[in-house]
Amino acid sequence: MAKGNHSIVTEFILSGLTEKPELQIFLFLLFLGIYVFTVVGNLGMITLIGFSAPLHTPMYYLLSSLSFIDLCHSTVITPKMLVNFVTEKNIISYPECMAQLYFFLVFAISECHMLAAMAYDRYVAICSPLLYNVTMSSGVCCWMVAGVYTLGLAGATVHTVCMLRVVFCKAEVINHYFCDLFPLLELSCSSTLINERVVLYLSAFNILLPALTILSSYIFIIASILRIRSTSGRSKAFSTCSSHISAVAVFFGSAAFMYLQPSSVSSMDQAKLSSVFYATLVPMLNPLIYSLRNKDVKGALKKFFVKIKL
Template identity: 75%
Template sequence: MAVGNHSTVTEFILAGLTKKPELQLPLFLFFLGVYVVTVVGNLGMITLIGLSYHLHTPMYYFLSSLSFIDFCYSTVITPKMLVNLVTEKNTISYPECMTQLYFFLFFVISECHMLAVMAYDRYIAICKPLLYNVTMSYQVCSWLVVEVYMMGLIGATAHTVCMLKVIFCKAKIINHYFCEVFPLLELSCSSTYINEVVLLCFSTFNILAPALAILSSYVFIIVSILRICPTEGRFKAFSTCSSHISAVTIFYGSAAFMYLQPLNVSSMDEGKVSSVFYTIIVPMLNPLIYSLRNKDVKDALNKIIKKRLFCI
């Protein structure tokens, strides 16, 4: 029996993204490339912000934290998926599955709230610029980041504790490429009512609450931007927010599709496609979006490259 679960299942089999063997190698090469870009992009963003003194502002402090979260939860999912694409039997032990579930939930919930914090930062910067340095002080920024991780810790702990009480004695094939909540609940032969209630409540809070906070922030931001008379001023103000809007749209759209629906109407095949976006694609896109559409980041990168070339 698996310790703490009173279950006869000691390991699971991950069904993966596809059952077609001819697609496994192309998918492996594609996702390997995506993961390399994700690691280089996010670690590069963290390093760039750390080395560039003029990027030591609240906006880039939060962006650095977002890059760390993206790197971590991509690493929780992608390496195991890559191994499974090139092995015949895609197994994962019960403890490994619960550990993967916990850290995935921790980082993905943290990302939801980090995006909301970043929207609040842009709201203060554009709508209350004279109070920005006071409102977004180092202490306030640090507390906001701590609160983001606390939300992740509480949500991940609640979901995982509930999952540990589930009895698995049916078929042990998880219809997914990692240990996701919905596919695991499908394997239960005990009541999952509490799990579903906890999942719906926490998903509503962790997706809708930050989404509403982001939406409210941008309503005020757009109103403030429209009050700016020169067209150039409007463009500059909006350009600081456009990258964040792009990242938020992709992440929340795919996450909401997966989690904000009852278990019995959730299609696992559609859920896998949706999960690919917010677990693999979004962590890769975020550093690209923020670097390619951000003049300060591009200028900092150019300065560091020129210094390196000069030293050589």
């Protein structure tokens, strides 16, 4: 079919999480609460780390960057999803859809590599504690964070440029609650082979490589912890890693389920459920995981509230 015969789509309709009207208000209130909690939690974590001198360490510098990524990640997705719950048709223009796709990918990819950077930080802290201040200097941390964002921007740019070459001429309803890669490719009436290969290859790089980095780091960490003779020493070492392991398991598990399989195999209903975890719940849970299971953060929080009362 000639390109001139296509009816080019200029806007899309997001189908949302569910089409059941009786669930719309409940889901609106639920995800509004999740979003408010996400914003307060991540902004609170950034503020606490910024104003608490004891938390001015590489570990918390990276955690502050993760909180910023989570805040932006959630903001790209959730407000538009909330609109979908209270409007009959949630229309998004083609430029807005491409912009949402781009920024979603920037922060999703950045989160993958930031979690890997945090695993490396824990590896250095436990396996080479005497060299920690040199290995994880402020300059090194800045370069690591810059590298994380560079990979995020590069990956998102490649995906979005590939998506811009796709011709949309089928039904303009996106079977998702935001503009994601596979739901958009389902609407294409041009070849998507290149796009699907790019998704698979870059997802393997941006999910498997950080996952292997994290796995390698924790193999060395566990081996080092097992050499500690005292039970209290082992417990303290494990506690510094437990929060990070919890965050990694939820994020990488749901992201891998979504992107590391061909689009012909994945179900969009399953994809929606999976994306709720890494795009909505993980940004909310990370501040909880790192605050409730971290004595330094809880101590800094108590001091912060004391200062406010004074």
